[in-house]
Amino acid sequence: MIDAHQLEEKIGELLDEFYKRRTDKITGLKLKQTLKRKNPYLYRAIGVQKASEIVEGLLSAYMSSSDEGIFGDAFFEPLAKFVSGGVVSPSEGVDVAIETKTTYRAIAVKSGTSVFNAQSKRRQVDDFKALGNRLRKLQKHFDPIVGYSYGKKKQKNVETAAFRELAGQDFWEEITGDSEFYLKIIRLMKNKPQEHLLSYKQHWDAAVNRFTLEFIKGFCDVEGNIDWEKLVRFNSGRN
Structure with missing residues (x-):
């Protein structure tokens, strides 16, 4: 915490x-x-x-x-x-990397949920794929995430999607473990x-x-x- x-x-x-x-x-x-x-x-x-x-x-x-x-x-x-305790990712299209002994989480941080059109979404998929290919030798679970800093997002076809999409409360809880973190941001602006x-x-x-x-x-x-x-x-x- x-x-x-x-x-x-x-x-x-x-x-x-x-x-x-x-x-x-x-x-x-x-x-x-x-x-x-x-x-x-x-x-x-x-x-x-x-x-x-x-x-x-x-x-x-x-x-x-x-x-x-x-x-x-x-x-x-x-x-x-x-x-999140992560580091700046050196990879194109990825902002934060969080690595553990078993998992490599690659996070593209976005503002709202309306940032993608068809072309930019394909580019994001390609960026994650390229990074995943480079990381195969690590033999870790690769977890690509697009995190929307505010808003709500109901992701369809989660099992077959190229990356996870998390928005607002869900995104901040994912990287902090704190379900109230999205509210703390606004409170602590003071x-x-x-x-x-x-x-x-x-x-x-x-x-x-x-x-x-x-x-x-x-x-x-x-x-x-x-x-x-x-x-x-x-x-x-x-x-």
Whole structure:
């Protein structure tokens, strides 16, 4: 059983890293790179008139998507390694390896349960197979697992599946032996997020101001109206 104080310290350390990465992301973000990936026709169709509205929508959508990946890499994956007693796996497609005298557990840590499409699932199967082939000489039971850090997953055809799928409470209990661990994660965050929010909000507001100024200069007319054709040319024109 992991010491509660050590676990709280680790969770705090991982939250520090998460906020550092998301701050770096929003600080380094470029307006035009982001605009190229958005739908200008949709903004026009829903009646957007303010540059700041487009900018805040861009930032919210981008950071929401980015945060999920950052949190998985900076928080869930290292936490799983820490609490399982495993090591970072050197194998492609596997994040944590837990080896005993009789078993080699290879764990791919994911965030939610909707990460796979058909192609990425096949790639995960291939990665596990390649690792299993390399480990045959050890003569240990090979146990490949995809662990979803939150959510629920009812796996079909468990006996014939290429790997086990465990989600939320089941996943964290599998690697810690503690059925309540998934709740301990949220409890032990305590006030750490609030400690970071003021600094992050300052970076957010600065990005909104920076992007709004750049958008007005680049895509508004002299009266301050959005030049939709100019925006669409930038987004979708050949040149």
